[in-house]
Amino acid sequence: MKKWASIKNNLPAILFLSIIAGAWEAAVRLLALPAHILPSPTAIVMALIESFPLLAMHTRVTFTAVLGGLALSILLSLLLALAMDRWKPLKQALYPILVISQAVPIFALAPLILIWFGAGLLPKVLIVTLVCFFPLTVNLIEGFSQVDPEAVDLMKTMQAGQLMILRSVQIPSTLPYFFSGLKIAATYSVLGAIIGEWLAARAGLGIFMLRSMHSFRTSQLFASIIVVVILSLILFKLVELTGKLAMPWHKNTQENFKG
Amino acid sequence: MTGTGLLELKEVSSSYYSGETLLPVLDNVSLKVGEGEFVSLLGPSGSGKSTVLKIAAGLLEPDRGRVIYRGRDVTGEPRRVGYMPQQDMLFPWKTLAQNAALPLLCAGSGKRDAAARVEEMLPLFGLEGFGDYYPYQLSGGMRQRSALMRTMLIESNLWLLDEPFAALDALTRENLQGWLLRIWERFKGAVLFVTHSIDEAIYLSDRVYMISNRPGRIILEEVINLPRPRPRQVITTAQFAGYKETLLRTLAGEGY
Ligand SMILES: Nc1ncnc2c1ncn2[C@@H]1O[C@H](COP(=O)(O)OP(=O)(O)OP(=O)(O)O)[C@@H](O)[C@H]1O
Numbered sequence: 032m033k034k035w036a037s038i039k040n041n042l043p044a045i046l047f048l049s050i051i052a053g054a055w056e057a058a059v060r061l062l063a064l065p066a067h068i069l070p071s072p073t074a075i076v077m078a079l080i081e082s083f084p085l086l087a088m089h090t091r092v093t094f095t096a097v098l099g100g101l102a103l104s105i106l107l108s109l110l111l112a113l114a115m116d117r118w119k120p121l122k123q124a125l126y127p128i129l130v131i132s133q134a135v136p137i138f139a140l141a142p143l144i145l146i147w148f149g150a151g152l153l154p155k156v157l158i159v160t161l162v163c164f165f166p167l168t169v170n171l172i173e174g175f176s177q178v179d180p181e182a183v184d185l186m187k188t189m190q191a192g193q194l195m196i197l198r199s200v201q202i203p204s205t206l207p208y209f210f211s212g213l214k215i216a217a218t219y220s221v222l223g224a225i226i227g228e229w230l231a232a233r234a235g236l237g238i239f240m241l242r243s244m245h246s247f248r249t250s251q252l253f254a255s256i257i258v259v260v261i262l263s264l265i266l267f268k269l270v271e272l273t274g275k276l277a278m279p280w281h282k283n284t285q286e287n288f289k290g
Numbered sequence: 291m292t293g294t295g296l297l298e299l300k301e302v303s304s305s306y307y308s309g310e311t312l313l314p315v316l317d318n319v320s321l322k323v324g325e326g327e328f329v330s331l332l333g334p335s336g337s338g339k340s341t342v343l344k345i346a347a348g349l350l351e352p353d354r355g356r357v358i359y360r361g362r363d364v365t366g367e368p369r370r371v372g373y374m375p376q377q378d379m380l381f382p383w384k385t386l387a388q389n390a391a392l393p394l395l396c397a398g399s400g401k402r403d404a405a406a407r408v409e410e411m412l413p414l415f416g417l418e419g420f421g422d423y424y425p426y427q428l429s430g431g432m433r434q435r436s437a438l439m440r441t442m443l444i445e446s447n448l449w450l451l452d453e454p455f456a457a458l459d460a461l462t463r464e465n466l467q468g469w470l471l472r473i474w475e476r477f478k479g480a481v482l483f484v485t486h487s488i489d490e491a492i493y494l495s496d497r498v499y500m501i502s503n504r505p506g507r508i509i510l511e512e513v514i515n516l517p518r519p520r521p522r523q524v525i526t527t528a529q530f531a532g533y534k535e536t537l538l539r540t541l542a543g544e545g546y
């Protein structure tokens with residue numbers, strides 16, 4: 032029942048996409064556009080199938096950087112947000128810097144990182160971290176600051192230690208904030224990795240894109256865009272699913288906790 | 291009836307800052323809870339009852355005055371005590387059983403022992419079979435009983451209960467009052483019980499303190515000499531009506 036409902040809900044979008052693809056296909060054929068300017072949808076699908084092994088290899092490289100960067104940014108943002116929550120002067124000192132740092136374009140920072148760390152996996156992981164770190168940290172800080180002081184008080188009357196309070200109250204009550212930050216981070220992360228690959232790398236989807244572009248294989252370029260979109264969607268859904276598993280209480284609590 | 295002193299608040303005054311202005315909340319409040327005694331704190335909304343409990347629990351430092359627990363000055367010192375805040379504070383991310391096990395885990399019990407202990411307590415609180423429910427899946431009355439259960443698993447002989455039945459309908463409330471008395475007789479702890487229901491205060495207590503409008507002062511201390519165990523019918527007796535009249539008259543003197 033639920034599945035059918037979700038298909039039904041997506042039907043208009045699917046229909047709309049099909050219409051666009053059809054119109055696109057017709058336009059390319061009728062106007063006889065050269066394939067390096069605008070390939071037809073069928074040509075793109077063909078390119079996707081033909082270069083699948085190659086695409087898969089490059090995707091694996093990019094995905095590794097993305098996962099590494101996400102993991103590193105989660106770890107760093109958790110430590111920093113915790114520290115900033117514990118020591119208010121640290122928060123006052125670092126928070127503005129954190130915000131300002133977001134005004135520095137990643138395109139300016141990425142080359143620096145490549146100069147310092149070469150062209151391997153590490154610089155890409157660092158660029159992804161740079162992109163993901165901010166939404167995660169800001170959400171975590173917000174989450175920690177929203178922890179109900181009455182809940183902490185209650186724990187004190189049970190003589191709970193710091194670690195127990197962290198585990199039983201602070202972390203679970205921050206989880207919804209964490210996951211909404213992680214959703215944003217996950218969507219940015221693929222972008223971060225590809226920027227890193229454009230600037231310097233030996234493999235990865237960014238490299239595949241560059242090569243397709245230089246050789247005017249536009250259909251391959253489109254094929255790689257599709258892969259990037261799918262990759263981002265998978266990551267997003269993965270985060271959403273993990274969130275649901277980690278917070279089985281969350282879906283209905285909002286209404287009920289108030290009342 | 292007053293046993294040996296367990297908890298004592300001595301001339302406690304307290305205030306909050308709301309922005310720039312100082313809001314005096316408690317004015318020279320003194321009260322005593324004896325070992326095993328059931329004491330109610332009765333007063334209008336906003337009179338500072340919850341503030342008294344927070345000070346008694348050591349969660350809030352008063353401006354003046356002292357809190358003595360078992361002869362020791364514990365003013366502003368959080369310590370182990372069975373405190374049930376006004377919002378039941380069941381953690382939404384924990385099941386009923388996990389919420390109730392929290393005090394045991396904090397006291398150093400192993401996970402298995404704590405779970406077993408909670409499991410065996412559930413029937414007493416009328417919650418058998420609901421251990422795996424999340425708070426949002428429980429009714430209001432069940433939530434209150436869950437919160438009480440968690441409070442009573444805190445290893446302490448003093449319970450500070452902040453309007454545990456306020457949010458309930460009259461029927462459920464009467465039901466839970468009788469039930470609370472039976473639980474209390476079984477656990478034999480001392481209780482400081484906050485309420486703004488006169489009937490509830492008389493029915494439950496050995497002693498009732500009445501607190502005035504803000505800033506709260508103690509305006510009446512009344513010993514309730516109704517027999518124990520107390521059947522529900524006690525509320526129809528002349529003696530009960532007499533206490534009620536005294537309390538109402540005091541309230542009227544305050545302009546109610
Ligand atoms: N954290 C706080 N900061 C500022 N003012 C507060 C705070 N807590 C309580 N107050 C104020 O102190 C007064 C007494 O509050 P308190 O919660 O102790 O009243 P109460 O008797 O428990 O009321 P109720 O019966 O409605 O629960 C109120 O006027 C309230 O606005």
Ligand SMILES: [Mg+2]
Pocket residue numbers: 339340341376452
């Ligand atoms: Mg209150």
